[in-house]
Amino acid sequence: MDPIEAGSLPMTSENPFSYRLLTPRGRGAVAVISIGGDLSAIDALLQAANGKPISDQELERIHFGHWSDEDIVFVKQAVDQMELHCHGGQAAVERIRADLERFGGVPALTREWDAPIEHLSDLKHHLEIAITKTTTQKTAHAALRQSQLWPEFIDWLGSASRDEALEQIDRALAWANFGRHLIIPWSVVLCGRPNVGKSSLINALVGFERSVVFDQPGTTRDIVSAETAVDGWPIELSDTAGLRGSAAGLEAAGIERARQRIAEADLLILVLDQSQELSHDDYDLLQEFPDAVVVINKADLPVILTQDEWNRPVWKVSAKTGVGVPELIDAISQRLVSEEPQVAQVFPLSDEVVSLLNRMRQLMETEPVDERARWVSVFCHFAVPPQR
Template identity: 40%
Template sequence: MPSPERPSADPNVTAALLTPSGRGAVAVIRILAAKPANADLPTSIIDAAFVSVSGRPLSQHPVGRLCYGHWTSDSTSEDVVVCRTDKYAVEVSCHGGRAAVNRILESLKAEGASIVDWQTQQAMISSPVDLELADAISQATTIRTAAIMLEQDSGRLKDALTQLLQLDLAELTPRLVELLAYSQLGLHLTQPWKIVITGRPNVGKSTLINALLGFERAIVFDQPGTTRDVVTGMTAFDGWPFQLADTAGIRNTKDELEQAGIQRARRTVESADLACLLLDTSCPPTAEDEELLSYFHKSESGDEPPAIIVANKADLPDQWPAAIPDDAVRVSSVTGHGVEKLIATIVEKLIPDVPPTSTNIPISYRQIQWLDKAWQAAKADNIAQARSAIADCLSGSVFVDETAVA
């Protein structure tokens, strides 16, 4: 196949193979005006090689009509179906083997077309917001998150952002608030929520992560200090993506290796979206349990993430009478009792508000930063600055925080 190249300074036409290269029943080549927004495709480039069975040149066939015919080049002829999909684009479907594809691309190149890869060509007809969305959809790990993003596809998210430019201040501010309401969820459509399982040694953290994941990911042993490194696993609860992290049990120790594991555990807790603090209620509370409980009960403005208190080993006699916090979820990681309730509590805590169908949701950090800037400007009655931030969001500009100290 002629190797894809970056379009030269101002080519009139690009051609790209849309189907995966290699063997296939049918291959599709798209020929596109290089500036689709303001130039029609010169169909003469197709007519140089394509002869329809009706004998009429392609320019005389209406948009959307499938034309069967032959592609003739170098004294060979391929059976093809050609369709003007738009006034600036034509698709040629041919035999899926490499030989047919190469011959057609070579003949288009000989007529002056620039051969590019499909991503380069797609960038010519998609807005930056659409491209970001396509990229995000390709990263979706669950059907639920993919479905939410697909609802924004076909230009809907871009159109919603474009409409903001027409609004006056009174209408703009609430629309921006609506868009930003689901910004955290938007980021998690491609990135899982991070949950860390923490607690003192031997309380059952590794047993719980295995129960939550449904397979033996972490080593379980009846000696404290078994887990040393951070062990992670991916799963989905209720269609939402989660990364679970099992960590070293937290305690005072002189063992340097264990200390290093505890440091890592603490860092993992700090960067998590949610912590599950595990208590072993089959043994009386220890000073380490009390310390961990008070850490997670500090004011919400602290570094600690929100936490769910999990009272484990509920299958054994309770040694914490009256000391278990009221909001603790009782589970037995060995029998599985209470694990479903714990999953429901995790989902409720992290995704308390599911967006109604068709809600527009920004899906990248870049989009959120520009929309937040627009909202700040709108609140300060600066409509010009708000519109400029929205325009930057639409144009794909990288967000630069001018207020950040250099």
């Protein structure tokens, strides 16, 4: 039976199971996926080498099998718990994930990450998950540090005065945006008029041919994204359709999407072409996006573009030869993270912890009782307002 074929087994919404990727995202030799719940649905996807269904497999033994045409190893730890070890490439993991979801699986990790934190133990668990969700050494280190700082912070709250506590909560909240981006990549969007070399530049920045490059304007229509890291900070680079006022049809639809992505970006890179005079479209974009990092591409070609008409710092690069690209990467990192928190600074790593801190703040301001131990209990059970 081809397990990929939809409908070969009824969807298991009545018998759900959850799955979780235990190994970090990205390249690795082996990926480990843990599955919990009713394992019977997995029989349609996994053919054990010994021919037995999952329910008959011995516990805590290493078994071999196939997931469609993929070789895998699995271990059943309990009647409702197993682990799959598959090839660590993104494609293999993604395929198993899609199969699991089609057969009723829900991502346990996401559910836990988004779940309300109601107790201190939930918060500790949340911070442990945060470490597994980081994608670079730098962010993993920072998340690990946070998992050590938070219990200390909560302890400290138990002996702090209300004013001190409020001050520290505000300090933590001031780093919320930074903390959130330890896990969710910063969004960096490249824009510019058609043919200036946006796709070429994104390829130069990520180091491989992610986006199609062509000498005709209007090549990129949809948004093409690639995840990478600059100076250890995870970023998602998005290549967009060339922006020009006179576009119509499909190109105009691409431009509309580009504009949406630009509106959500943490940082915008406006690309110009050194080998052409500044066009009306370029000029309009410079006016429209005063905060964008301005990049003059095609630095290997003769200079036609002059900078007399505007007064902004620019980065000269050649996507073709790579000249100026390392400096641009530094500039991106500087713009995204101009300052890092002190090593002992506690801060939230998710919107969930931000709302926890805000709620705590609110309770502290409105609650008349100033018993020290109270704040700790408020923190640990913040979802339940203190009894009056």
